[in-house]
Amino acid sequence: MIKTWIQSFQIKNAYRVNTFIYSLKQLPLIGKVFKNALYGNTALKILGTFYSIIVELISTFLGKFLYLFFLIYLILPMYPSSDGSYFVHLLLFLTGAGALLNTYLFNPTKDKYYAMFTLKMDAKKYTLSDYYDRMLKVVIGFMPFTCLFGILSQVPVWICILLPFYVAAFKILVNVYFLEKYKRTGIVTDENHPVKGVWLWILFFLIFAYGLPYVQIVLPLSFSVLFLLLVVIGGIWGIFYLQKYSKYREIYKIILTNDNMNLAAYQTKNMEKKTVQKGIDVNTKIVSHKTGYAYFNELFVKRHSRILSKSAIKITWVMIGIFFFLTVFTLSFPVWKERINSILLVMLPYFVFIMYCINRGQEVCKAMFMNCDHSMLTYGFYRKPKVLLNLFKERLKSVILINLLPAFTLALGLVFLLYITGGTTQFLDYPILFFSILAMSIFFSVHHLVLYYLLQPYNQESETKSATYGIANGATYLFCYYMLKIRIPIFTFGCCTILFSILYCLISLFLVYRYAPKTFHLKN
């Protein structure tokens, strides 16, 4: 088994190292310096191995730290009392949800496919060596943080040491249940497609974890410890069960070759493409009475209403609901008026992030490529500047209109909320607030479409090939996220937003008209 473990480590390592070199080659400007021969460069391979080890360390420790810190340690002060039993109670139930969400054994991944089917490694040996490796990392990764946060939460040290073993044992027992289920019923569990029952159990665990302490019902520490010990003993028995089990290859044959894992749909890009293609409305009664570019675009928008207009309408209804709730709340509890009012007067930058989140631009562009431009760009006529720019105009109009519906609702709702919570001394705040939200919406609509036209990132196989596109999207996200922390009065920020949006739109539209005929083609 150790030999199999070494082989599986080598496969993963080679995969990570090559991914590392490939990522270097994708960097704008610098990437061009790197040649293909680099894949055989020993020094770079060693560097890549270091990178691989760092990734391994991060995945072993960082995730566990964040999990315990955010989902348990930060939550504890919200409860009326927070002795050690609360910490153990939360971890005890959350582990249940985590074990169902992340079985590892039933997660169809590329490594498993390559090892068991391409390289024809022994399925049982590979699965078990890989799984034990993972469980060992669970114990090692959790240990420092259950000790740290456990001791800070007044949990006895020996229980802190026991907890990582409990987590691993619980995971093993859940897998034993799924393996036995397959043996008895022939039903295979696929981690990526959990059945309703699994979701119900997760909900149950979450309610028990967070809900019970809220009403001051917490498992006594003595009971928790008994349960932990029982699970750990069960986990040891589980290891024997895993050792005896023989149907691993059968199971992987099903989950690695079913609809989500056959070779054609093997990579994420194809999965993504399939998902976007499912968004096409098959109703051929949808018609358009326009002609030319407007005809083409209108049919696209109507046949993609599920991911375009219907989605925007859903967001609008959610907003109406939120504003309705806030209105009733404000009128019922007038003491909150002043607080909400003061927040509204300086929180406009916050809405940059909200507008970024509700804007459908990125999804629209993805659908445009996967379901339309991917095929149309192979036709010479479609790449002619006249066709390209005419269609761009039609698309821009549609994207702006789709996004304006929720934006208009949000803008109106905010103005109304500002008014009923006491208003503002500067009358201009109302129109500025209203128009700045609309300006943000138009800005994001233009931004996503312009990025798409100027950097068209996809190739014939629908893979994203432009690192610049990724960087630009990442920078947009970071900028919007940064805005969450800014507090500026409505008038100042609103005026700046409106001016910036107008300027940005003008410049970017100029750039599209100037450069898109050269840049908007399939990447190679």
Place this chain on the structure above:
Amino acid sequence: MQLKIENLHKSFQEKEVLKGIDFTFEEGKIYGLLGRNGSGKTTFFNCLNHDIPFEEGTFTLVDQKENRPLELEDIGYVLSTPNVPEFLTAREFLKFFLDIHQDKIKEEKSIDEYFEFMHIEKEDRDKLLKDYSYGMKNKMQMLVNMIADPNVLLLDEPLTSLDVVVAEEMKQVLKSMKKNHILIFSTHIMELALSLCDEIVLLHQGTLKEIDRSHMSDQELRDKILEALTE
């Protein structure tokens, strides 16, 4: 009309795929482009179709009246994997295409006449293209290229995955199109090249070489092609 290619060079990083191609294609002929896997047939087509940049080279369309650079609208490109907008029905796709080419199509026919020509059945004309079979999508791709009436038609293994009936229909369409056009047909299948094409051109070691098939039996021609490709 002639398509003149001069000194075409294309490299991918350190690997030079096309090493100074000089060749002249003539109208009224179907050229069978043969080459081994990775010899650069698709790269050659992509350069002609302005899909990828290349280091050096010119493409000129030589006519009785004038010599001019090859433009995007002179080229039709039929790919081995048919690409059609799947959210449209066949009729809608054709309507859009005819709408935006209204001023360029010489003898415009009705949409149904085009379907008849390409043997697309009535019940299939209002179906979404996403529900079309591979062969049907291929027919649509070919039909659009045919209506656009480009001077040069590039065909990248378009018949490889078609059933025998559709493949035969497509061969007839290609033969009917060759008058006044230059057709360059890339394939791996030697039999297909020999039966359909008027001229055989080999892409080997980065250059194009025409095989003179006059006074040669099919077997002699096959042997000669194999010999040239394994040099």
